[in-house]
Amino acid sequence: MREAQDILACEEKLRTAMIAGDVETLSELIDDDLVFTGPMGNVMTKEEDLEAHRSRVLCIQRLDLFETAFHPLHGFIVVTTKARLEAMYDQxxxxxxxxxxxxxxxxxxxxxxxxxxCSRIGDL
Structure with missing residues (x-):
């Protein structure tokens, strides 16, 4: 499926941009009306997400994805994945x-x- 290949490339671009703190690329990949629920239940907008990277409140050192799956759904692609994450959030x-x-x-x-x-499911 061509869409899955496109989304796989977007997921890698997203992962790389998150690690680099590349706000410009993140902005290109995130819809203006983003709704993102973080692991603590906080709901974030696009601007809040970008600001966390821009201000370096969120600094990701490691983000290794595994068990990634693609689920086409009425013109959307739902991606489920797991990740090993090492980061600093607000120091x-x-x-x-x-x-x-x-x-x-x-x-x-x-x-x-x-x-x-995003939900935490275990320790490293």
Missing amino acids: NPVSGTFAYTRIWHQDEHGWRISAGH
Whole structure:
């Protein structure tokens, strides 16, 4: 499926941008109306997510994805994946295994994330 190949490339671009703190690339990949629920239940907008990277409140050192699956759904692609994460958030270390769900849609800008969710599922 061509869409799965496109989304796989977008997921890798997203992973790389998150580690690098590349706000410009993140902005291209995230829909303006993003709704993202973080591991503590906090709901973030696109600007809040970008600001965490821009200000370096969130600094990711490691983000290794595994068990990634693609689920086409009425014009969207739902991606489920797990990740080993090592990061600093607000100068506090964060590490563990997390489950992510991201909903991608295609518009005139290409594939973009419109919604997502992250849950901690274990220790490293």
